[in-house]
Amino acid sequence: MAARVVSRPVSASAISQWDIETDVLVVGFGIAGTSAALGAAEVSGDVVVIERGGGSEGTCGGLLYLGGGTPMQTAMGYQDSVADMYRVLHAALGPGVDEAKLRSYCDGSLQHFDWLVECGVPLITGPDEEGTPLATPDPDGFVQVGAQEYAGGGLVWTGGEQAYPFNELAPAVPRGHMPRDPNGTEDLFEGAVLKCMISAVERTGVRVIYNTGAERLVLDDSGRVVGIEGRRDGETVRIRARRGVVLTTGGFIYNDEMLREYSPLLVEGAAKLGHGGQDGRGIQMAQLAGADAIHMDAADATLVTTPHISFIAGILVNGLGRRFINEDTYYGRLGTESVFRQNSEAYLVVDDDIFLESSWLRPAWASDSLAEIEQQIGLPDAALQQTVDYYNLYAGKGEDPLFHKGPRWLKPLNPPYAVLDLRNRSMPTSAFTLGGLHTDPGGQVLDVQGQPVRGLYSAGRASSGLAVYGYCSGISLGDGSFFGRLAGQTAASDGAGE
Numbered sequence: 001m002a003a004r005v006v007s008r009p010v011s012a013s014a015i016s017q018w019d020i021e022t023d024v025l026v027v028g029f030g031i032a033g034t035s036a037a038l039g040a041a042e043v044s045g046d047v048v049v050i051e052r053g054g055g056s057e058g059t060c061g062g063l064l065y066l067g068g069g070t071p072m073q074t075a076m077g078y079q080d081s082v083a084d085m086y087r088v089l090h091a092a093l094g095p096g097v098d099e100a101k102l103r104s105y106c107d108g109s110l111q112h113f114d115w116l117v118e119c120g121v122p123l124i125t126g127p128d129e130e131g132t133p134l135a136t137p138d139p140d141g142f143v144q145v146g147a148q149e150y151a152g153g154g155l156v157w158t159g160g161e162q163a164y165p166f167n168e169l170a171p172a173v174p175r176g177h178m179p180r181d182p183n184g185t186e187d188l189f190e191g192a193v194l195k196c197m198i199s200a201v202e203r204t205g206v207r208v209i210y211n212t213g214a215e216r217l218v219l220d221d222s223g224r225v226v227g228i229e230g231r232r233d234g235e236t237v238r239i240r241a242r243r244g245v246v247l248t249t250g251g252f253i254y255n256d257e258m259l260r261e262y263s264p265l266l267v268e269g270a271a272k273l274g275h276g277g278q279d280g281r282g283i284q285m286a287q288l289a290g291a292d293a294i295h296m297d298a299a300d301a302t303l304v305t306t307p308h309i310s311f312i313a314g315i316l317v318n319g320l321g322r323r324f325i326n327e328d329t330y331y332g333r334l335g336t337e338s339v340f341r342q343n344s345e346a347y348l349v350v351d352d353d354i355f356l357e358s359s360w361l362r363p364a365w366a367s368d369s370l371a372e373i374e375q376q377i378g379l380p381d382a383a384l385q386q387t388v389d390y391y392n393l394y395a396g397k398g399e400d401p402l403f404h405k406g407p408r409w410l411k412p413l414n415p416p417y418a419v420l421d422l423r424n425r426s427m428p429t430s431a432f433t434l435g436g437l438h439t440d441p442g443g444q445v446l447d448v449q450g451q452p453v454r455g456l457y458s459a460g461r462a463s464s465g466l467a468v469y470g471y472c473s474g475i476s477l478g479d480g481s482f483f484g485r486l487a488g489q490t491a492a493s494d495g496a497g498e
């Protein structure tokens, strides 16, 4: 086996002098790190953040998954409740959801909304003043934000809430919350939340030190984490954290060795979504200090079939020419199903009516004859024809007995047909990892016996958060900020008053 680049913990007794001392050290300055720094600063005035990159490397969009009747939902006339939010997320993010974390997140969602607004995230309440600056109107009346459907007033349908099975669990309400520029001019979608949180940290007096990477943890004689040893400008740097170290170093999609070990289907099966800083080093440093890491095979894999939303009216088939999912569900569910259960083999079959509405994707195959298409792709004889016949039989009646696609998307497919090649080699699903350090809801890192690794905390994609074997857009910024803040608060309270 290849040698690991991550170093074992060093003993505090071997360190004669610390370069920096603080109460709480936050490692990594993405959404979880900014929130951890703010949370820690609410409790202690002495907080330091180190970030390996020259600025925050965090790449993210701008959607936050929140609910339970937020001011944005209420202003747009959507009625949500904590119970409905919990029910939908429990089904969407599992199996394997940490129920205590999910309960805490749903119960705290309204308060978290207010906190984000206090931090300066422009979650503006009310309808759009002049259209929707970032959205693309659709001739059928649908409006898209990115590849998702806009619900108005800064809200986005993000996790398949309108689709089966979630629409049977609770009334469909949008929970993707998008920051909006009060002047309606600037594009606030990409990276907006993180930018606002960085500014909020800058206002607190928390010290942020860039170009400084943690390389190993420092333990005292009792095994408690008391700091880190790292590198800054080629020099070794040692930082003591009197109360706690919070690891918010992101996931490991950029570490192929870890992917091969934990989630091998992602090595060839998906393109990486994120940034090179997500190399799993933080997770491995903690593992070497006794931390448990869980759900390490889990990932969000996105299969975007909706550059134009009308493509949902087509059918997705696998390498056997069979449908395998309702096409109107969240694109993360499509991708995860395709990568993990269909051998990354997916084709989208549309007809002329659907295809003519979009020019973005090129069909790989087109013909009046499904038999010919089967031959061209190499699908089993008659399989696709049977699939289309069966689909058409019920689509004409507005039904989908197999996968329950919503009636709004159901119509029989007629020749000529076009097929989009969504296999990985042609259109890779983009993925990031969801597994990570095992933490309790307060951010305390746990060992394999479920006992605390004292002095060590974590949040964001370095930890296993809300999303396990399912995902909804907005949940990473949501749980990263929510549990990041909590982890910072818990770390700063650790040993306080002793």
Ligand SMILES: Cc1cc2nc3c(=O)[nH]c(=O)nc-3n(C[C@H](O)[C@H](O)[C@H](O)COP(=O)(O)OP(=O)(O)OC[C@H]3O[C@@H](n4cnc5c(N)ncnc54)[C@H](O)[C@@H]3O)c2cc1C
Residues within 6 Å of the ligand: 027, 028, 029, 030, 031, 032, 033, 050, 051, 052, 053, 055, 056, 057, 058, 059, 060, 061, 062, 063, 064, 065, 212, 213, 214, 215, 248, 249, 250, 251, 273, 274, 275, 277, 278, 279, 281, 282, 432, 459, 460, 461, 462, 473, 474, 475, 476, 477, 478, 480
């Ligand atoms: C294009 C794109 C769009 C997205 N859109 C959304 C969205 O709209 N909503 C949503 O919820 N999610 C979205 N996501 C996912 C989400 O952005 C990430 O999952 C989330 O930002 C991860 O946050 P984090 O703080 O855990 O980690 P990161 O943002 O990865 O931050 C970790 C930081 O730690 C630093 N670091 C790593 N190791 C060390 C070390 N050893 N020492 C010091 N520093 C270290 C890294 O340089 C990095 O800056 C999107 C992702 C991408 C790529």
